[in-house]
Amino acid sequence: MLKFEIAKEDEFTKARAGLLHTGHGCIQTPVFMPIGTRGSVKAIQPRELLEINASIILGNTYHLYQRPGVEVLQKFGGLHPFISWPKPILTDSGGFQILSLNELRKLRRDGVEFRSHIDGSYHFFTPEKVVEIERQIGADIIMVLDECAPYPSDREYVSKSIELTNDWAMRCKERFNASDALYGYPQYLFGIVQGGIYDDLRENSAKQLITADFDGYAIGGLAVGERADQMYSVIDFVTNFLPTAKPRYLMGVGTPDNLLEAVERGVDMFDCVLPTRNGRNAQVFTSKGTVNIKNAIYRFDGGPLDDECDCYACRNFSRGYIRHLFSVGEILGLQLASLHNLRFFISLMAKTRTAIIDGRFREFKQQTQSKLSKKKKEEI
């Protein structure tokens, strides 16, 4: 069973600071997890991830199963040595990717059929098979196979979907219990609460799920198109039904604002493509809000991307230079912006943790959000 220590619970909100113990080291929560879908956090080297204090990264079962394939990963002793990453890894099941990326897929009671988006080959993922693949990949934390209902979906669809998802979750848990980790360190299994924006369905999903006593619980199916207030309301509601002693992971979310709101509502773990995807497109997160570094106003600007940041990009390069790199299409531009953005998200969660421990989470959140909205006002 995954050891999760709660170091401090906030007095006024559901925020908490925790410690998650894995075979590849300890993770301080709340935590932001960079995404390395296909075995690489885009344009970032593992030593840079260590440098910016990333403590866990993500991989994707669906993508890694296709390339490099489990036979390669097994030959190398799992994903950690293959990608040369010494700290924890979490793998998503890939259910979301199968259902969203594939035209040729069919949801069945017993699993999901699909054709590879690479070579058209036929595959069938059952809950059991996904757990087996995740054993072979060797992530420290593995996710059950689930269906993330599209938004908007009507009540009836979502109701059936959570039945399926919970059935799959139980089957995953069974296979997980009946199998062993392959590489000499433990693996942990998280369940995923679904239910769209329907409180009662979320409640059902959570209550059924916790009967299986997973190592942690994810909240899935959010940030798929619903309004921010709907998302916050669901998070706030769902965390009431999740055991306090287990880590909670909000999948695929979100902006710095989203993260702070979710921490307040009791979430511990986050992953999102925003820092790297936006970084590749010259969108830079700063303590004073987001900026488009390609903007001509930065041409002569000698200041760093963010004067509160300690990353390599901010310590060594000016906005003017990084703007130039994007203007002429140099890869170094997106490397530096991605590195900075990741550091910004990781640092935001580290500062949030310190604020929780120091008993000043609410002030910290208010001040941080007020600063984050500054740039938007300035640029109007």
Next chain:
Amino acid sequence: MLKFEIAKEDEFTKARAGLLHTGHGCIQTPVFMPIGTRGSVKAIQPRELLEINASIILGNTYHLYQRPGVEVLQKFGGLHPFISWPKPILTDSGGFQILSLNELRKLRRDGVEFRSHIDGSYHFFTPEKVVEIERQIGADIIMVLDECAPYPSDREYVSKSIELTNDWAMRCKERFNASDALYGYPQYLFGIVQGGIYDDLRENSAKQLITADFDGYAIGGLAVGERADQMYSVIDFVTNFLPTAKPRYLMGVGTPDNLLEAVERGVDMFDCVLPTRNGRNAQVFTSKGTVNIKNAIYRFDGGPLDDECDCYACRNFSRGYIRHLFSVGEILGLQLASLHNLRFFISLMAKTRTAIIDGRFREFKQQTQSKLSKKKKEEI
């Protein structure tokens, strides 16, 4: 006047080991200079250049003049602080790029007219103007404006071309002497010998050029389509007419083999896009020859790109992983291959220098070339 010390001359060939003193530090020759055309060595961070022991990099006057523009570079105090590079920089004049990249350009007696390939704007580069721009860019070593005659060109064309090039060289030298460095450290001016594959024209070009006593001499107009033996013959011939006490720079060359042959014929400095361009295309230079790392034979290969290399890529990642990165199109693949290739070229020149100093250049060259051709034989 540029201080160039010759530490050792080879007893059996024209190879020599030297020390070039600049305002940004000392350069050990023979040296390979990574190319950072637009202010960035593609996909490589300055700290990585330091790590692989790059001692000088290139910039391109034509490209930097257009973007970011000299007004930006002047505002930042020159190219070094703009790109955060503490060691020497050499700028090519951009003559080659103007003449090869532009449809809309016109060679005149007094300079070259062109329209920008970016915005179509009209520009006129005279020899004097190029020196002024290079003053503003602030490279340690700057190159005269020249015409690199296309290959093949007939005798008459090349003969007229070297007249023009030498006239421009003298005008560059005059303006250089009449102007000052802008940023508190000295700049040095190199002349460029042209003359195609015509020995007598090369001799004329060299003899005229050295009357102006440049700080160093480049051999231009090679590796433009002529056979390797023609190139080696020209190099061997030209170096006879260049002063021993001045550094010699072979522009735009070449493969590891080319470098060793040119060192033997008395060349000290090299630049080439091969390590980075080929690296971005999965072509990896190794001590046993070049390999295409995308090849399926590397899928399960746990060895490094080159087991004799000490770079970050070779110390931490397998051929199997780097192959995977290229297969799925991850940027990290080209970052690692570029870094390794640059280290390979820099290391090759460092080992060559040591061999010259130890008086075993010929054996070193023979052994190295024999190993370099190994892969080719293996893969047949």
